Amino acid sequence: MRSRLRLRPPRRAAAPRRAVLQLVLATTSVVAGLGLYELSASAAGTKVSPYAWQLPKGYPQPRVPKDNPMNAAKVDVGRWLFYDRRLSGNATQSCSSCHLPARAFTDGGAQSVGSTGERTPRSSPTLVNVAYNATFAWANPGLVSLERQMEVPLFGTGPTELGITDANRAKVLKRITDDPVYARWFRRAFPGLKRPITWTTIIRSIAAFQRSIVSASSRYDQYLKGKVKLTPAETRGQQLFMGEKAECHHCHGTFIFNEQVSYVGVPVERPRFHNTGLYNIGGTGALPEASQGLFEVTGRMQDMGRFRAPTLRNIELTAPYMHDGSIPTLEAVIDHYANGGRVITEGPFAGDGRASPFKDPLIAPIDLSRAERADLVAFLKTLTDRTVAVNPRFADPFRKRAAAAGRGPAATGRRAAGGR
16 A cells, blocks of 8 residues: 655636536636645655556556656656646646546547637547557557657647647646646656756656556456356357457457557557548548548548547447547447448538548448347447546546535536536
């Protein structure tokens, strides 16, 4: 058991009312003066504690950048930063606004809404087991670390997410450096630095917390351990998934049910991306201009509509589906693949995705009965791990303290933290 030291939590900026995000008016501090927070000694003691990975049995150790080694203090402070709305230009959103634990760290929207009300062209991917990703974002082979990826929501302008710009960057950083509790914690997380709080250390802390979100307590995992038996429908669905009829395993065959995976002890493979026949606008193979996949990076037409295959773990919790949230249910996803692509009969995106000239050869019609499709859905639901939503190591620390206080802005904690 780790020792504990009682400290007052950092202050959290309130979220002003905004019509788009339906936030509730709050005061300028949610948790200041609301009691003491029990922080692990790693973040407040006299030395940095090494990080003890809490990995499921059989899970390999994730790769960690040499310039950002894990330690318990860094993970602790990264969790607070992940949920801190002061890390947006207008102090209305945090990283958690688009990555909610109850939805396996997605947000339940087809596209996310940034701090200025601008909508992103793609849906928020899950952060559960993100430590094992080989690339980040939906279709960018150049984003190979969480640290690099963090720069996109923080500083990106196309679209604006957290809305930190050259004009407000110093102001936003000052919100963190002026907080005496953060100042103390950062000194423990990054010992020896003359300036422990910088954008670099903020990004590295949040990345460390995200790497800690490792989980495998689904029904399927319990089955692998011999603790439960799958139902007949789930067993049939597993056989279809792993077999050569449905062929799902070709793109989702790793231990986290994706295709791009990276961990200590294996060479880094060239990342794969696929066009699944989701669009074929006007028979040209084009996708909506807002999100055209790998083509946006390479400029090569053959990369039009190519995206990475995401993890299927917790897929039950992460609807709607595909990169743009354009398929609402798991049943509809199975139908899409069984049909070998999607047909859109009217509107600006009309076209037969089955005939896209850029569609991956793996995407071909599959003769699946309605019963077999239901079996596949039953198996996919065995990959749901509901412990993620309630694990205190991943939970919003601000909401916990505000709710415990039972006063003022505490009542708005859930909506303010979630940004929806």
